[in-house]
Amino acid sequence: MSATEIGPRIPLGAWIESGVDWVTDAFGVLFDLVRTILVASFDAAETLLTSPPWWVVVAVLSALAFWAKGWRLGVGALLGFVVVLGVDQWDNAMASLALVLVASFIALAIGIPLGVWAARDDRVSATVRPVLDFMQTMPAFVYLIPVVVVFRAGVAPGLVATIIFALAPGVRFTELGIRQVDREVVEAGHAFGAPPGRILRQIQMPLAMPTIMAGVNQVIMLSLSMVVISGLAGTRGLGREVVSALSTIDIALGFEAGLAVVILAIYLDRITSALASRSPVARALQATAAR
Amino acid sequence: MTILAADGVFKVFGRRPGEAVRQLRAGASRDDVRALGTPAVIDASFTVEAGETFVVMGLSGSGKSTLLRMLNGLWRPTAGTIRLGDADLGSISARDLRTLRQERVSMVFQHFALLPHRTILENAAYALAVRGVDGAERRRRAGEALEMVGLGGWEDHLPAELSGGMRQRVGLARALAAGTDVLLMDEAFSALDPLIRREMQDQLVELQQSLGKTIVFITHDLNEAMRLGDRIAVMRDGRIVQIGTSEQILSEPANDYVAQFVADVDRTRVLTAGSVMVRPRAVVVVGAGPRGALREMRDAQTSAAYLVDRNRRLLGVLRDDDVLAGQRRGVETLAELTRDEVTAVGVDAPLAEIFAPSAETPLPVPVVDDDGRLVGVIPRVTLLEAMAPTESANGDGSGGTAAAASAPPGRTNGTLSAPATAVPA
Ligand SMILES: Nc1ncnc2c1ncn2[C@@H]1O[C@H](COP(=O)(O)OP(=O)(O)OP(=O)(O)O)[C@@H](O)[C@H]1O
Numbered sequence: 001m002s003a004t005e006i007g008p009r010i011p012l013g014a015w016i017e018s019g020v021d022w023v024t025d026a027f028g029v030l031f032d033l034v035r036t037i038l039v040a041s042f043d044a045a046e047t048l049l050t051s052p053p054w055w056v057v058v059a060v061l062s063a064l065a066f067w068a069k070g071w072r073l074g075v076g077a078l079l080g081f082v083v084v085l086g087v088d089q090w091d092n093a094m095a096s097l098a099l100v101l102v103a104s105f106i107a108l109a110i111g112i113p114l115g116v117w118a119a120r121d122d123r124v125s126a127t128v129r130p131v132l133d134f135m136q137t138m139p140a141f142v143y144l145i146p147v148v149v150v151f152r153a154g155v156a157p158g159l160v161a162t163i164i165f166a167l168a169p170g171v172r173f174t175e176l177g178i179r180q181v182d183r184e185v186v187e188a189g190h191a192f193g194a195p196p197g198r199i200l201r202q203i204q205m206p207l208a209m210p211t212i213m214a215g216v217n218q219v220i221m222l223s224l225s226m227v228v229i230s231g232l233a234g235t236r237g238l239g240r241e242v243v244s245a246l247s248t249i250d251i252a253l254g255f256e257a258g259l260a261v262v263i264l265a266i267y268l269d270r271i272t273s274a275l276a277s278r279s280p281v282a283r284a285l286q287a288t289a290a291r
Numbered sequence: 292m293t294i295l296a297a298d299g300v301f302k303v304f305g306r307r308p309g310e311a312v313r314q315l316r317a318g319a320s321r322d323d324v325r326a327l328g329t330p331a332v333i334d335a336s337f338t339v340e341a342g343e344t345f346v347v348m349g350l351s352g353s354g355k356s357t358l359l360r361m362l363n364g365l366w367r368p369t370a371g372t373i374r375l376g377d378a379d380l381g382s383i384s385a386r387d388l389r390t391l392r393q394e395r396v397s398m399v400f401q402h403f404a405l406l407p408h409r410t411i412l413e414n415a416a417y418a419l420a421v422r423g424v425d426g427a428e429r430r431r432r433a434g435e436a437l438e439m440v441g442l443g444g445w446e447d448h449l450p451a452e453l454s455g456g457m458r459q460r461v462g463l464a465r466a467l468a469a470g471t472d473v474l475l476m477d478e479a480f481s482a483l484d485p486l487i488r489r490e491m492q493d494q495l496v497e498l499q500q501s502l503g504k505t506i507v508f509i510t511h512d513l514n515e516a517m518r519l520g521d522r523i524a525v526m527r528d529g530r531i532v533q534i535g536t537s538e539q540i541l542s543e544p545a546n547d548y549v550a551q552f553v554a555d556v557d558r559t560r561v562l563t564a565g566s567v568m569v570r571p572r573a574v575v576v577v578g579a580g581p582r583g584a585l586r587e588m589r590d591a592q593t594s595a596a597y598l599v600d601r602n603r604r605l606l607g608v609l610r611d612d613d614v615l616a617g618q619r620r621g622v623e624t625l626a627e628l629t630r631d632e633v634t635a636v637g638v639d640a641p642l643a644e645i646f647a648p649s650a651e652t653p654l655p656v657p658v659v660d661d662d663g664r665l666v667g668v669i670p671r672v673t674l675l676e677a678m679a680p681t682e683s684a685n686g687d688g689s690g691g692t693a694a695a696a697s698a699p700p701g702r703t704n705g706t707l708s709a710p711a712t713a714v715p716a
């Protein structure tokens with residue numbers, strides 16, 4: 001017995017399709033603008049990473065690791081990037097890194113203020129939460145199709161899909177972090193007559209920073225996990241290599257590109273978690289623990 | 292002058308606070324209106340006078356914090372009015388309320404509420420920074436406040452590096468640096484262990500003597516209330532059941548509840564030397580010589596002075612005639628001219644233990660800390676007043692007064708080196 005025998009089939013898919021068509025027509029100009037901005041940002045980031053000689057970029061990225069965590073991570077990063085160079089995936093890795101950086105930046109630029117708003121207003125929180133759940137649990141392939149229709153193949157749909165997928169932790173961790181801030185300390189701000197903006201900047205954000213940084217880490221890792229899927233949409237980088245390796249059953253290429261993704265992932269993860277522990281509040285807490 | 296005035300104040304948390312207030316006014320009990328909300332404060336009316344320490348005491352959940360938070364507008368009353376100076380906190384705009392908090396009323400918190408990532412100095416200067424006081428001035432005033440609470444030298448440390456007692460001193464310094472005339476303290480010392488707590492209470496009493504702030508102090512500890520409060524309000528289940536001086540609360544409890552609360556408290560045990568002592572008028576440092584000692588006594592218009600060493604440790608009592616005679620004889624060291632006629636008592640000595648030393652001499656009884664340093668004196672009249680306040684015409688006469696009156700008037704030679712120090716619980 002098929003579902004259609006129970007009653008008329010709900011043409012949900014058709015409705016969505018005509019909705020997407022309508023949106024594409026009605027907001028075509030807007031989408032073109034967004035597309036232009038996204039492509040330009042990506043190009044700028046990619047140029048920044050690929051136009052200097054490779055050894056300069058490797059040196060800078062390793063120095064960043066050294067500064068963030070110490071010589072071990074610095075050396076580890078150096079070795080990792082040498083491997084990426086060795087398997088001839090440098091340009092692709094830098095394209096993927098550019099994608100991750102741009103997507104994460106935009107996701108955080110949207111997510112953190114939204115999280116702050118949600119922390120201050122229960123109704124906003126109640127509205128935002130199911131939307132985030134939806135965005136995160138919906139399989140990326142599902143919205144990749146309309147996104148490609150709207151933004152056409154290339155970098156833009158990859159970025160948009162990545163931003164949608166990676167947005168949630170930025171919002172969630174920010175909201176959680178701010179709600180977790182010791183109520184009495186916030187109250188102290190009010191009791192001494194500080195205006196709300198000042199309390200947000202000088203009390204809530206700094207005290208929530210360790211949690212927010214954990215969110216930043218999550219956003220970046222989720223962005224990276226979308227690299228392959230954005231490759232499907234035609235975005236340059238390691239993802240497209242993996243996709244083409246898949247379609248030609250090229251085990252060697254698939255492994256090399258995959259390894260480069262893993263190296264990037266470890267690098268970004270270690271750097272962001274090290275940065276999280278460098279916030280003033282995290283340091284103050286470490287000072288307590290050390291005593 | 293009345294600084295704070297609450298009139299018929301209600302605060303109900305919950306779904307239908309207005310209706311709950313209406314029913315409470317009509318005589319409903321706290322439990323009757325449970326479905327409408329939680330009445331945290333019910334029909335509270337009181338005034339706090341300038342320079343007074345007003346203590347609000349009650350068990351956990353009796354509504355003390357809620358009441359306090361309405362006094363600086365952190366929470367608005369569901370009904371009733373609260374006036375701070377000329378301002379009606381119910382109708383004031385958010386901006387004016389902020390100004391009022393910056394200029395008139397500051398707060399000390401139970402768990403200190405310091406910014407963990409800011410230094411002690413920055414924390415102490417917080418209120419001034421909010422008010423827009425410029426950097427140098429801000430640091431100067433915050434530094435002074437830290438000095439006042441005995442935290443000079445800790446300016447550049449982080450709160451995490453300090454003990455609980457020290458952190459609360461920072462909280463106190465932050466409120467003092469704000470320079471407001473009203474200080475709200477919500478169980479400010481409850482998170483501290485008993486010894487530190489006593490120390491903080493003493494420090495507050497001492498600061499209060501010189502600063503004359505108007506303080507509303509919340510506590511669930513009767514002893515603390517007695518030590519600090521000029522007047523005490525006892526709260527139960529959201530209602531203020533009695534307001535009065537500690538003596539009134541002890542001797543004329545308004546109902547069984549209050550009586551139960553204070554049952555195990557003997558007044559002479561509650562009040563300690565530290566809580567009634569005053570500043571000594573004439574103190575001479577040992578190096579001053581007879582001439583200096585005489586000048587000090589002349590300036591203070593007394594005929595006796597306390598001799599201390601460079602660390603303020605009490606050495607003895609100087610009489611003007613002894614010093615004068617000594618000077619004629621050419622004695623240069625003051626220590627030779629002291630009399631051992633006064634027994635010093637410890638800061639924590641209960642009043643009961645002070646009658647004997649007090650009876651030995653007409654001079655005020657010196658009070659010393661654990662290191663033997665002179666921290667204050669108790670004139671006999673202060674002692675008597677503390678035992679039997681004139682306004683409470685208590686027919687049966689308190690045991691304390693009787694004890695004082697019947698104490699032997701003869702002089703005995705007590706020793707100064709063995710202060711009668713009570714062992715703290
Ligand atoms: N924000 C709130 N929402 C709902 N109910 C509250 C809120 N704050 C306090 N209450 C309730 O109001 C009553 C009084 O609370 P309050 O904190 O004023 O008591 P307290 O005397 O300060 O107690 P404690 O000694 O435990 O601090 C309690 O029953 C409490 O549950």
Ligand SMILES: [Mg+2]
Nearest residue numbers: 355356357478
């Ligand atoms: Mg409380």
